[in-house]
Amino acid sequence: MSFFSKYKDVLLIFTSTLFYFIFAYFLERTEFNKLLFLWFSLFGCFYLLMKSKTINTSTLIGLTILFRFVFLFAIPNLSQDFYRFIWDGRMIFEGLNPYLSLPENYIQKGIQPVFEAYQLYDGMGEMNGSHYTNYPPLNQLCFFIAALFASKSLFGSVIALRIIIILADIGILYFGSKLLKRLNLPVKNIFWYTLNPFIIIEMTGNLHFEPVMLFFLVWSFYKLHQQKWIWAAILIACSVSVKLIPLLFLPIFYQWFVKKEQNWFFGFKKLTGFYAIIITCTILLFLPFYSSELIANYSNSVGLWFRNFEFNASFYYIFREIGYLFRGWNEIAIIGKITPFLTILFLGSITFFRKNKSMVQLITALLFGLCFYYFTATTVHPWYLATPLILSIFTKYRFPIIWTIVIIFSYQAYANLPWKENLWYVGLEYVILYAILIFEIIKNKRVIKL
Structure with missing residues (x-):
C-alpha cells in the first residue's frame, strides 16, 4: 500500500x-x-x-x-x-x-x-x-x-x-x-x-443567511412528511421571514394537500388553512416593524432587484442583447417585469400538470420551479444557490452541485476595479450548467416528467 x-x-x-x-x-x-x-x-x-x-x-x-x-x-x-x-x-x-x-x-x-x-x-x-x-x-x-x-x-x-x-x-x-x-x-x-x-x-x-432560512425550510419538510402540516406551515412562515424566496414554493403544495386526499373538499380546506397560517404568521412577524412607510419602502427595495440590478444572469442577458439590437438601449425595466410572469406560468404548469404527491416529487418540483426563476432572473448572486443545492439532495438531480462549482466564474467581475462582468466567463458557467442539466433530464426522463 x-x-x-x-x-x-x-x-x-x-x-x-x-x-x-x-x-x-x-x-x-x-x-x-x-x-x-x-x-x-x-x-x-x-x-x-x-x-x-x-x-x-x-x-x-x-x-x-x-x-x-x-x-x-x-x-x-x-x-x-x-x-x-x-x-x-x-x-x-x-x-x-x-x-x-x-x-x-x-x-x-x-x-x-x-x-x-x-x-x-x-x-x-x-x-x-x-x-x-x-x-x-x-x-x-x-x-x-x-x-x-x-x-x-x-x-x-x-x-x-x-x-x-x-x-x-x-x-x-x-x-x-x-x-x-x-x-x-x-x-x-x-x-x-x-x-x-x-x-x-x-x-x-x-x-x-440562507442557512437560517433553509434550517426552517428543511425542518418544515420533515414535519410535513410526518403529516404535521400546521407545524410545517409555521416553520415555512419562519423561513419566509428570513428570506422571501420560499414564497415561490407556495403554489406547488397544492397537490400535496388536494390530490392526496380522497375528499377533494377536505384537502382544499387543509390547503387553505396551510396558506392562512403561513400568511398570518409572516404578518405577525412583521408587525413589530409596522408603520405606514414600511410597505412602500420594502416594496421599493425588493422591486429594485427586478428593475435595476443585473449580475450573473442567464437568459436575461440574451433578452438584453436582443433589446439592444432592436431598440438600441437596455430594456431591463420591461424585461424585469416580464420574467416574473414567466415564472408564475411555469410554477402554474408544474403545480397542476405534474405529479407532486410524494415528498421527493414535491421537492423536485420546488427545485425546478426555483431554478426556472433563477434562469430568467436579472440577478443571480452566488449565495442564491444554497437553496437549489439543499433541495437537490432529496431528489435524483445533481446539477446544482455542478452549479456551485462553476458559480465561481461570476467572481471574475470583481477582479476589475471598478467591477465589470466578463460575459465569456458568465457564458462558460451557464454552458456547463445547462449541459449537465439537459443530460440529467434525459437520463431521468422516465422517472421525472416535466
Missing part, C-alpha cells in the same frame, strides 16, 4: 483545512487566479472525501464543524453585505426601525445613529447604503442578536453572526439527515450540502 493510499484521508483533511485557512485570511476577491486555484482545489478535496470508503459519518460531521470554525475569526472577503447586517442590527439595538431610513441620509447629515456608522457605511458601499433594507424580520432578529452581544465591536459582531449561521447549518444537518432517512435516501447525501466548499465559504465565510 502506497503512502498516499494509507494516509489519503489525512492528507485530504489537512489540505482542505490549510486551503480554507488561506481562503479566509489571505485572499482578496480581486485575486481571481488565486481564488480559482483555491476554489477548485477545495472542490477536488471535497469530492474525494465524499467518495472515500474509509471515512465514517462521525468524521464527516466533525469536518462539517471543523471547516466552518476555520473561518470563525475572519472578516468576510468576498462580500460587503455583512456591514449592512450589522448596521440594521445596531439600529434595532438603538430603538430605531431599520426599514424606515437610508444609511446615506444619516451620513450626509453627519449623524451617527449607531456606533461605527461611518465605517459601516464605507464598508457596505454607496449602492447598498442608498437603498432601504430588504431583510425580513427574523433575519433582522439575527442582526439584533449580534448587536446585543457586540454593539461596539465590528469583529465581535462578525463572530456572533457567524455562530448563528454555523448553528443553522448544524440544524440542517440534523433535520436533513432525519428526512433523508424517512425518504429511504442515503443519509450521506446531506454532506453534499454541509461539506460543500461553496456553502462553507459563501455562508459561514461571507455571512449570508
